[in-house]
Amino acid sequence: GENVEQHPSTLSVQEGDSAVIKCTYSDSASNYFPWYKQELGKRPQLIIDIRSNVGEKKDQRIAVTLNKTAKHFSLHITETQPEDSAVYFCAATFTQGGSEKLVFGKGMKLTVNP
Amino acid sequence: DGGITQSPKYLFRKEGQNVTLSCEQNLNHDAMYWYRQDPGQGLRLIYYSQIVNDFQKGDIAEGYSVSREKKESFPLTVTSAQKNPTAFYLCASSIDGSGLTNQPQHFGDGTRLSIL
Numbered sequence: 001g002e003n004v005e006q007h008p009s010t011l012s013v014q015e016g017d018s019a020v021i022k023c024t025y026s027d028s029a030s031n032y033f034p035w036y037k038q039e040l041g042k043r044p045q046l047i048i049d050i051r052s053n054v055g056e057k058k059d060q061r062i063a064v065t066l067n068k069t070a071k072h073f074s075l076h077i078t079e080t081q082p083e084d085s086a087v088y089f090c091a092a093t094f095t096q097g098g099s100e101k102l103v104f105g106k107g108m109k110l111t112v113n114p
Numbered sequence: 115d116g117g118i119t120q121s122p123k124y125l126f127r128k129e130g131q132n133v134t135l136s137c138e139q140n141l142n143h144d145a146m147y148w149y150r151q152d153p154g155q156g157l158r159l160i161y162y163s164q165i166v167n168d169f170q171k172g173d174i175a176e177g178y179s180v181s182r183e184k185k186e187s188f189p190l191t192v193t194s195a196q197k198n199p200t201a202f203y204l205c206a207s208s209i210d211g212s213g214l215t216n217q218p219q220h221f222g223d224g225t226r227l228s229i230l
Contacts, residue, residue: 009154089156096170099164101172102219104149
């Protein structure tokens with residue numbers, strides 16, 4: 001079945017450290033993997049995404065890697081800052097009845113301590 | 115994203131009452147989605163619509179209904195059949211719902227529904 005597993009569920013780091021969030025997905029046909037950041041009480045915001053024809057993508061302090069063979073993708077945040085504190089969700093596309101939908105992981109709460 | 119407006123921000127439902135959550139977008143997006151967010155559960159898909167006058171059930175459609183009479187509007191009705199409606203409801207849209215181009219989804223600010 002369609003499933004996206006995300007771990008860890010919580011992570012606490014010191015300012016300036018790196019943080020890594022890992023996700024696995026169940027459908028080898030999945031081909032789009034977005035990452036969202038959600039601050040408390042606010043809407044999820046897309047921070048980076050990657051498509052299955054790319055193995056890695058970087059945007060300033062954020063990078064995402066994709067291993068299609070292992071059905072695994074990760075978000076890397078370097079030089080963390082207190083404003084990076086939020087819940088981060090990974091997602092993957094699944095095809096159902098000829099249409100495509102996103103399935104989300106359960107989220108990871110990141111706390112960056114000053 | 116300023117182009118997706120959800121209202122109201124807070125909503126209270128009485129027993130046996132149907133309530134409707136509004137979602138409007140001015141981004142000219144074809145596809146629209148409704149998600150439910152519970153603590154520790156992530157986002158779960160309720161309904162989605164790839165084009166006007168067409169919609170599909172998501173993973174947790176029971177107790178909910180939708181309509182898509184206009185491209186810019188995708189209201190969600192939480193019916194009395196939904197026994198545990200307390201949650202944060204998020205609406206999203208994307209340019210193309212066909213899946214062919216894998217366009218990102220953009221979210222509204224959400225509606226928090228509670229039981230009286």
